[in-house]
Amino acid sequence: MKREQVVDLYFMEARAKLIDLAAFLDRVDRAPGLDDFRMAAFRQALQELPAGNPDRAKRVLLGLSDPTTAPLAAATTKGACGAWPGSK
């Protein structure tokens, strides 16, 4: 697809997600309290968006990932929260 076709197909969807993202950040900022590690990682990942790199999605995912390599001693939960606690 040419760039214009990509924009034709995805602009409105991306626009809606952009406004949702902005509203989410406003909502968080209005709420009393401090950011936890998830929001710290989220705000850091946002820095990847304006950059001219062609692999923003990969970079955002890497920024939200556990970068360590050793297995955990034990699994104390089954769930994942979307950001690595060690990234704060």
Next chain:
Amino acid sequence: MRYIEPHAHMVSRTTDDYMAMATSGCQAICEPSFWAGFDRSSVDGFYDYFRQLTDYEPKRAAKFGLAHYCWLCLNPKEAEDVKLADEVLGIIPEFLNRPSVLGIGEIGLNKNSRNELAVFEKHVDLAARHEQLILIHTPHLEDKLKGTRLIIDALQADGRVVPERVIIDHVEEHTIQLVLDAGFWAGMTLYPESKCTAARAADMVEMFGSERLWMNSACDWGVSVPLAVPRAALEMRQRGHTAEAVDKMIYGNPAKFLSQSKNFKVERL
């Protein structure tokens, strides 16, 4: 349009879902063993689950003209209990000769713990000893990158593993290259929130090519869409992919991988 759903947990879905999939062009459904949403209390729970997967669910699917296949294992979410895992590993061989069993899966890691890794390696050993295909679950969200690396390392450390007979599922933009470069198949799971959307799956097809790659819905008891694969096909068509290219992604590729099992009988391209 025809397609194969290579990863769906139909025991959690309704007959309406079977009807929708059949009328959307689905030819066959493959169901990996899964976590029930709670830990099973004994090996007997797994015995009955394997009976359900190999006996009852194929009959339910057949009512809608759909072939139903399955994969057997103890899911990584329950792998912290090594004693239970050993008991489950002990009963799996009894089911491997059933006509709809494709292999061992979905094994892998969840939180990347030592016990999960040990149980994963025992499943790989079981698959190697019985010459079974392997379907691998990679962890969620922040745990996926580390888990994918640990899984690939473990597979490469076992000299019996043939990469072309292993599919590593739930890849995203930060893990797909690791999987493909190591010679394994890669699965993209189409979820509304986590894993990847249809648009991102189409992006990855365009960036990495369509070799050793498939798409699945992984529909289960959580937020998921049984028709995610045909919807992704529509997304690809909207982006100008040819009907032949789409057919390869949603039918030809899964048929090619799955036909490495003597039990898989759906017509190949």
